[in-house]
Amino acid sequence: xxxxxxxxxxxxxxxxxxxxxxxxxxxxxxxxxxxxxxxxxxxxxxxxxxxxxxxxxxxxxxxxxxxxxxxxxxxxxxxxxxxxxxxxxxxxxxxxxxxxxxxxxxxxxxxxxxxxxxxxxxxxxxxxxxxxxxxxxxxxxxxxxxxxxxxxxxxxxxxxxxxxxxxxx
Numbered sequence: 542x543x544x545x546x547x548x549x550x551x552x553x554x555x556x557x558x559x560x561x562x563x564x565x566x567x568x569x570x571x572x573x574x575x576x577x578x579x580x581x582x583x584x585x586x587x588x589x590x591x592x593x594x595x596x597x598x599x600x601x602x603x604x605x606x607x608x609x610x611x612x613x614x615x616x617x618x619x620x621x622x623x624x625x626x627x628x629x630x631x632x633x634x635x636x637x638x639x640x641x642x643x644x645x646x647x648x649x650x651x652x653x654x655x656x657x658x659x660x661x662x663x664x665x666x667x668x669x670x671x672x673x674x675x676x677x678x679x680x681x682x683x684x685x686x687x688x689x690x691x692x693x694x695x696x697x698x699x700x701x702x703x704x705x706x707x708x709x710x
Contacts, residue, residue, distance in 0.1 A: 546662030547610075553652045554608025557620050561600025564593050584630045586698045599623045607656065610665020612672075614679040617657035618687045624649045625691020629699075650687070657683035 563571030564580070571577070577593035586592050603619025606612055624646040631643035638644040658680035661667045667675075
């Protein structure tokens, strides 16, 4: 079981972190901080470069924590939060990724929640430092706080489209 958890942590953690790197740099196919800023503005978010830096930093930090299995409940909370924002952006396109839907963010949210519930496994920094096992209620906190922070971010930073854009087919 620990091998499976390790593989899952590494896969999801490094993908989330890599997604953050793309938001703020030209590495891993990113378009730099300017490109990340443009992406957020195109999606209707305020804040410009600060929003891109916060999102990218949150993705990098939570992804690396998840990959290493360090402070696993906090890592899961962060990943759930940033991917909840991504889900809200993709929501209008429906579920499936081939239609630019929210399938991928939903899988990452579910995986982070599952890792919060199972714990980071024996091959993790949390285990090596004696932080595990975490109480099972941490999974519920990670899910509620992660979803809540993502939805609050959307509520605070997203601008509604202009009235004229809402009427267009």
